[in-house]
Amino acid sequence: MYHTIVIGGGPSGLMAAISASESGKSVLLIDKKDKLGRKLQISGGGRCNVTNRVSHEELIAHLPGNGKFLYSAFNTFDNFSIIAYFEQLGVALKEENHGRMFPVSDNAKDVVNALKTKLEENNVEVRTNNKVASLYIEDTIKGVIMDDDTIIQSENVIIATGGKSVPHTGSTGDGYVFAEQVGHTITELFPTEVPITSSEPFIKSKTLQGLSLRNVALSVLRKNGKPRITHQMDMIFTHFGISGPAALRCSQFVYKEQKSQKKQDITMMVDCFPDETIGVVKNRIIKQIESNKDKAIKNSLKGVISERYLLFLFEQAGLNPEHNGHHLKKESVDLFCELLKGFKFKVNGTQSIEKAFVTGGGVSVKEIVPATMQSKLHDNLYFCGEVLDIHGYTGGYNITSALVTGYVAGLNCR
Template sequence: MYQTIVIGGGPSGLMAAISASESGDRVLLIDKKNQLGRKLQISGGGRCNVTNRLPYEEIIKHIPGNGRFLYSAFNTFDNESIIQYFESRSVKLKEEDHGRMFPVSNNAKDVVNTLLTHLKDNKVDIRTDVKVESLLFDDGRIIGVKAAGEDIKAAQVIIATGGKSVPQTGSTGDGYIFAQQAGHTITDLFPTEVPITSREPFIKSKVLQGLSLQNVALSVLKKNGRPAVTHQMDMLFTHFGISGPAALRCSQFVYKEQERQKKQEINMTIDSFPAVSLHELTQRIDQLLTSMPDKALKNSLKGLMQERWLLFLLEQAGVNLDLTAHHVKKEALARFIELLKNFTFTVNGTLSIDKAFVTGGGVSVKEIVPSMMQSKLHDNLYFCGEVLDIHGYTGGYNITSALVTGYVAGFNCRTATQL
């Protein structure tokens, strides 16, 4: 008989098992893969972006999927707690751009090994390569789990199985099945932080494939033409659409707009000069052309941006690339400048959820006690991590959510046994 069983050995499950076992309670961690912490090991390009050091308000803004639900949990364990946890265990962290925190060693294994060592120190029982088949019930009450044909009893169960993204790490949606067995609602699942697809001729022709644009403003447009969201970051053209940080952040809004617009193709725009107004940009280009009146337009504007993007937009505006500034029609030049500020193209969706970095949707947070991660339907059932309907942007926000909710779930299991 265990006090707590934790299902899932990702970041939230590891932290939940550690937290639940801090007072010496008998805890079992079960994972269907043969290696714990697989998602942590590959996160941040193998460097592991363990958290983010921005203030609460900024962290919540970067978790557009129910981030506000985490406020209560932050009172128990927060991003600074995560930093203190690892640094007190000799994993020194460094802060990079936008508050992202990485181990100084740039090695995700240091993060994973710290968690595994703590599990061992707390004498947590670990079973890998074991698949949980279902929750166990007795007269409507959860009494444990059935795993590999065996009934394993526990006073409490924590579901930390992840979502459906990055399935090679073991996140294949098992937790949603267990949650539904317990009567919980699963909100619509969708891919987030995922590349966006397009059927535009310039995408199909691969004319821009591999081109990276720096610090542009990428927007998803509503049906009325106004931006649903804008992200000013780098982006990349691919053979199927667009990718890169700005596209990944826009992807969930592409999904949501398609849902609103009944799966129709939707518009996106690129502003190549987000810090400059249309009027200012027009003046800048006029000055450039005036200073080099006898040069071909494509040469006099060469320093303005990457050459492939420049030539593409000039062609889109109907400008003859070999004409000099003297001979370019004002209307064509105005169209070109407009495209610099507002290049509009259609997209038809995103790559599938198994290609996404993060799963949108999950166990409805309306059915969870936010300060405890406890089910409102069963007082001995807890949820943490990506199985919940919480999703953020890349940059340490999802791992922060996983570690915080994992710690809080484990803490409250530990507290429950002391009552």
């Protein structure tokens, strides 16, 4: 008989097990894979962006999937607590752009090892390569049943199994099955932070494959042509569509907009000069052409944007790149400038949830006590991490949510 069983050895499970064991309570951490913290170890390109040194408001803004649910938990443990916690564990952190916090060593293993050391200090029993088959129920939840039918009893169970993204780390949706077993609602699951697909001819022909655009504004447009969301970041054209930070952040809105438009293709738009008006852009382009009238426009406008994209937009606008400033139609130049500020193209969806960085949807937060992560249906059941219907953008926001909900869940096990 354990005081608490934690199912799942990812960021939220590790933190939950540590937190639950702080006052000497007996805790068992079970993970079906051979190593703990697999997702932490590959996060941030192997550097592990543990959190962000930003205000709660900014943090919530970067968690578009029910981020406000975390406000109560932040009263107990927040992003600043995470920073202090890892410093206390001996993991020195450094701040990079947008408040992102990384270990000074740039090595995610240092984060994982520090948490594993803390588990040992707190005498948490760890069982890897062990798979939970279901919750053990006799009137109430009394533990777990393993794959080999072994019953392990406990006073509390914390489900920290992750979502369905990056399945090789062990996130294959087990927690949703356990949650449904005891009456919890699972909201619709969908991929977020995932590349976007398109069947546009220029994508199929690989015209722009591998081309990166820096600091552009990428928008998902509604049916009325107005932006549903815009993200100003880098993006890249691929052989199947688009990827890169801006595309990943837009992906969940492609899914949602497609759902609202009954699976139709969605229009997206790229603005190469998001900080300038169309008038300013047009004046600059015309001035450059006028100042170099004898030059071919591919030369007079060289450096305005990436050469491949420049030539692509010339073609879209019906401009011959070899023509000089004496032979250009005003209508074509105007169209070219409009394309610089808003090239529109169709997308037909996103890659699968297994290829996503983050899972959207999960255990309904309406059925969870926000201050404790306790189930509203069962007093001794808790949820934390990506199994919950909470999701954010990449850049440390999902790990922050996982660590916060994990700590709070473990702390509140009675």
